[in-house]
Amino acid sequence: xxLTVENLSFQYNRSPEPNLxxxxxxVGKGEVIGVLGVTGAGKTTFMRTLNGLIPQFFEGKISGxxxxxxxxxxxxxxxxxxxxxxxxxxDPETQIFGVNVKEDVAFGPCNFGLPKEEVLARVKKALxxxxxxxxxxRATENLSGGEKQRLAIAGVLAMGSEILVLDEPTxxxxxxxxxxxxxxVDLLKKQGMTVILVEHETExxxxxxxxVIILDRGRIVYSGETKEVFxxxxxxxxxxxxxxxxxxxxxxxxxxxxxxxxxxxxxxxxGVALLKRLLPxxxxxxxxxxxxxxxxEDLEPRNNAxxxxxxxxxxxxxxxxxxxxxxxxxxxxINQGDFLALVGQNGAGKTTFCKILTKLLAADTGVVxxxxxxxxxxxxxxxxxxxxxxxxNPDHQxxxxxxxxxxxxxxxxxxLDETERNERIRKVLDIVKLDKPLTxxxxxxxRGERQRLAVASILILxxxxxxxxxxxxxxxxxxxxxxxxxISELNRQGHTILIITHDMRLVAEYCDRVVVLNNxxxxxxxxxxxxxxxxxxxxxxxxxxxxxxxxxHQLAERGVPQDILGxxxxxxxxxxxxxxxxx
Amino acid sequence: xFVDYYPGKTLLHRLDVRAKLAAFTALMVLLFFFTNPLxxxxxxxxxxxxxxxxxxxxxKISSILKPIAPILLLILLITxxxxxxxxxxxxxxxxxxxxxxxxxxxxxxxxxxxxxxxxIFSMVIFSSILTCSTPMxxxxxxxxxxxxxxxxxxxxxxxxxxxxxMQKKVEMVFNAQKVRGASFDEKGLVNRIKAYIPIMVPLLVxxxxxxxxxxxxxxxxxxxxxxxxxxxxxxxxxxxxYIFIILSLAVVVMGIYLxxxxxxxx
Numbered sequence: 110x111x112l113t114v115e116n117l118s119f120q121y122n123r124s125p126e127p128n129l130x131x132x133x134x135x136v137g138k139g140e141v142i143g144v145l146g147v148t149g150a151g152k153t154t155f156m157r158t159l160n161g162l163i164p165q166f167f168e169g170k171i172s173g174x175x176x177x178x179x180x181x182x183x184x185x186x187x188x189x190x191x192x193x194x195x196x197x198x199x200d201p202e203t204q205i206f207g208v209n210v211k212e213d214v215a216f217g218p219c220n221f222g223l224p225k226e227e228v229l230a231r232v233k234k235a236l237x238x239x240x241x242x243x244x245x246x247r248a249t250e251n252l253s254g255g256e257k258q259r260l261a262i263a264g265v266l267a268m269g270s271e272i273l274v275l276d277e278p279t280x281x282x283x284x285x286x287x288x289x290x291x292x293x294v295d296l297l298k299k300q301g302m303t304v305i306l307v308e309h310e311t312e313x314x315x316x317x318x319x320x321v322i323i324l325d326r327g328r329i330v331y332s333g334e335t336k337e338v339f340x341x342x343x344x345x346x347x348x349x350x351x352x353x354x355x356x357x358x359x360x361x362x363x364x365x366x367x368x369x370x371x372x373x374x375x376x377x378x379x380g381v382a383l384l385k386r387l388l389p390x391x392x393x394x395x396x397x398x399x400x401x402x403x404x405x406e407d408l409e410p411r412n413n414a415x416x417x418x419x420x421x422x423x424x425x426x427x428x429x430x431x432x433x434x435x436x437x438x439x440x441x442x443i444n445q446g447d448f449l450a451l452v453g454q455n456g457a458g459k460t461t462f463c464k465i466l467t468k469l470l471a472a473d474t475g476v477v478x479x480x481x482x483x484x485x486x487x488x489x490x491x492x493x494x495x496x497x498x499x500x501x502n503p504d505h506q507x508x509x510x511x512x513x514x515x516x517x518x519x520x521x522x523x524x525l526d527e528t529e530r531n532e533r534i535r536k537v538l539d540i541v542k543l544d545k546p547l548t549x550x551x552x553x554x555x556r557g558e559r560q561r562l563a564v565a566s567i568l569i570l571x572x573x574x575x576x577x578x579x580x581x582x583x584x585x586x587x588x589x590x591x592x593x594x595x596i597s598e599l600n601r602q603g604h605t606i607l608i609i610t611h612d613m614r615l616v617a618e619y620c621d622r623v624v625v626l627n628n629x630x631x632x633x634x635x636x637x638x639x640x641x642x643x644x645x646x647x648x649x650x651x652x653x654x655x656x657x658x659x660x661x662h663q664l665a666e667r668g669v670p671q672d673i674l675g676x677x678x679x680x681x682x683x684x685x686x687x688x689x690x691x692x
Numbered sequence: 693x694f695v696d697y698y699p700g701k702t703l704l705h706r707l708d709v710r711a712k713l714a715a716f717t718a719l720m721v722l723l724f725f726f727t728n729p730l731x732x733x734x735x736x737x738x739x740x741x742x743x744x745x746x747x748x749x750x751x752k753i754s755s756i757l758k759p760i761a762p763i764l765l766l767i768l769l770i771t772x773x774x775x776x777x778x779x780x781x782x783x784x785x786x787x788x789x790x791x792x793x794x795x796x797x798x799x800x801x802x803x804x805x806x807x808x809x810x811x812i813f814s815m816v817i818f819s820s821i822l823t824c825s826t827p828m829x830x831x832x833x834x835x836x837x838x839x840x841x842x843x844x845x846x847x848x849x850x851x852x853x854x855x856x857x858m859q860k861k862v863e864m865v866f867n868a869q870k871v872r873g874a875s876f877d878e879k880g881l882v883n884r885i886k887a888y889i890p891i892m893v894p895l896l897v898x899x900x901x902x903x904x905x906x907x908x909x910x911x912x913x914x915x916x917x918x919x920x921x922x923x924x925x926x927x928x929x930x931x932x933x934y935i936f937i938i939l940s941l942a943v944v945v946m947g948i949y950l951x952x953x954x955x956x957x958x
Contacts, residue, residue, distance in 0.1 A: 191917075
């Protein structure tokens with residue numbers, strides 16, 4: 110056995126309750142294990158026990174045993190254990206030490222005092238594995254998040270670890286970065302490496318792991334073969350996890366007794382194969398018509414947009430350095446009440462665009478107007494009342510030592526008196542549903558709560574337009590859904606919303622307009638429904654429509670409309686097609 | 693004073709960091725040998741020449757010098773009024789321009805003020821030249837091969853490595869305050885400094901948090917596993933570097949000789 114965990118329980122010194130309880134797990138060589146669970150379920154804590162960080166670095170009460178290739182993690186030094194178990198964290202920033210790439214990968218092997226030639230050979234091999242060959246001399250500081258994460262994997266591989274623990278390795282990455290990391294996992298699996306993968310991306314997990322365990326409140330509440338676990342869709346709902354869309358569809362078909370439980374697909378390929386089997390080979394024109402009619406009934410327009418342009422951008426260009434233009438001639442009108450998603454790869458110019466809208470950066474050329482008035486005519490103080498900008502990471506935005514101070518900051522700038530301030534604080538906390546004492550230190554809040562506080566600190570100024578940069582990144586499904594519901598509600602109340610996101614499923618579910626930025630230009634500006642019927646365009650921007658849309662695209666000749674938006678719609682279509690055949 | 697590396701291919705860029713440090717030290721020592729502004733003026737001009745030789749763009753040069761200008765002026769004024777004529781040896785320094793009680797403006801005071809100004813000015817320029825022409829990496833390697841304990845040099849290296857990260861964080865907090873209507877541009881220096889106070893708190897908290905994560909990441913890469921770490925590459929000295937070091941020594945010896953002879957005094 111590569112890994113043996115026996116009756117493991119653990120409680121951090123400062124924790125009021127056990128963080129892990131009675132964990133048992135055996136992992137054989139070459140197995141790939143997926144770990145699921147909401148934030149705070151004990152995933153990271155569990156991972157920390159695998160290389161001795163717990164209890165040697167993070168102290169607490171421990172009972173039970175963890176054996177790594179037969180070595181007891183409580184008896185061997187962490188430095189010896191890491192040669193067997195390599196650990197990659199979610200934050201690419203704090204696990205890189207080298208000034209350049211080569212130096213960083215060499216850090217591990219150098220620490221073991223290996224001969225120089227051996228170190229260099231290992232560096233080369235590791236970089237090749239993660240697809241970073243020829244990056245040796247590059248400065249680590251200038252790498253993208255995805256590249257940094259691959260570098261971190263290389264650094265661990267260079268130590269010669271045979272077990273790799275990936276703790277939410279893609280949480281901070283864009284779709285392209287995520288894809289690269291998952292490809293590395295596939296490659297390592299082929300090479301016989303043992304991998305433990307902690308992830309919120311269930312669709313990716315379903316496609317590549319052998320076994321899955323679900324953690325909840327420090328306990329393994331479910332474990333089994335991948336297919337077996339992913340077919341239990343109610344389990345996902347129970348533990349606040351997001352099932353793959355295809356599994357959700359399968360579960361509904363199973364509930365309608367159209368398929369057996371064993372037939373529930375868990376990957377896209379399985380989904381397509383199943384539907385090809387279920388649907389009649391050819392759909393008659395009248396069937397197609399019926400399908401369309403039925404589908405339209407489910408289609409509820411969510412558009413809250415009203416008359417009137419609120420922000421207008423004309424010929425906007427911007428560059429940080431002359432050689433690299435970031436935005437090239439952007440033209441866009443944002444309407445009052447829009448719920449707009451700005452999508453595109455990292456580096457496409459999304460955040461830069463938002464920073465120009467909020468006057469954190471000044472455009473090189475072009476004009477931005479807010480309600481017909483040029484942005485230059487507003488001071489930050491004036492603009493803050495109209496345009497709110499919530500940063501990507503709440504920790505980059507929160508700077509006060511209590512909820513009260515954090516919320517008051519903007520109000521004090523506006524010169525509001527204490528009664529008015531307290532009134533607004535009460536109101537905004539009610540809206541974002543943050544129910545904590547006002548003296549609480551923001552760092553004592555959970556990730557989702559801090560995100561809420563960040564939104565509240567902007568919302569309290571009652572801006573008409575809210576720009577929210579990646580509101581759900583780094584959050585579990587429950588936190589994601591709560592945040593999106595909050596934003597939706599704000600949109601219904603009349604706020605114009607602009608969010609940056611990589612999550613196409615959220616775009617499909619919540620937004621009424623999506624703007625694709627690619628290489629500093631607007632590649633598309635339409636409804637999510639229209640956008641997801643254009644796979645070529647999406648491919649150019651290196652984006653992927655949600656799984657349900659992708660499945661629909663592969664079933665065009667079976668009479669499945671291409672503008673499918675979400676599982677519900679796909680289900681209606683599939684049912685109609687099957688029923689018509691029965692008639 | 694601390695300026696980023698500016699890539700180039702000049703002789704200064706090519707020299708070994710040790711040779712450059714030797715020359716730098718020699719120049720620093722020389723700056724303190726003479727009180728007569730003529731000698732320091734010569735050194736300052738030499739520094740300015742080197743700045744241009746490095747091919748630094750003018751805006752970068754002015755960004756080095758601008759912030760120290762008010763300080764230099766202040767030093768000149770204070771020194772000029774605080775040294776009475778009798779403190780000086782040579783006749784040219786003994787001229788009294790104005791005197792009232794203990795308050796005296798002498799030519800010596802002015803000259804000495806100029807010397808101090810040129811001294812600081814040259815120090816800033818020479819250290820900028822050093823950092824402009826030497827990649828951080830070379831300093832780090834120097835630290836590695838010097839006899840500094842591995843732990844200490846790692847501490848320094850990691851500290852330097854995270855300077856840009858912390859800078860980014862500072863900027864983010866500033867932006868976060870701006871979008872909530874704080875204005876830094878309009879209210880002047882005091883308010884700008886004031887604005888730093890709320891930043892220090894989250895920055896401190898974040899750096900503590902980060903240091904914890906870093907410690908974990910270091911352990912995770914086997915830091916401290918073996919008594920002796922492999923070092924990948926070492927900076928090497930070439931012929932020109934030795935010549936430079938010898939030259940620097942010679943210059944210092946010459947300076948000592950001149951000083952003993954009493955040349956360059958005020």
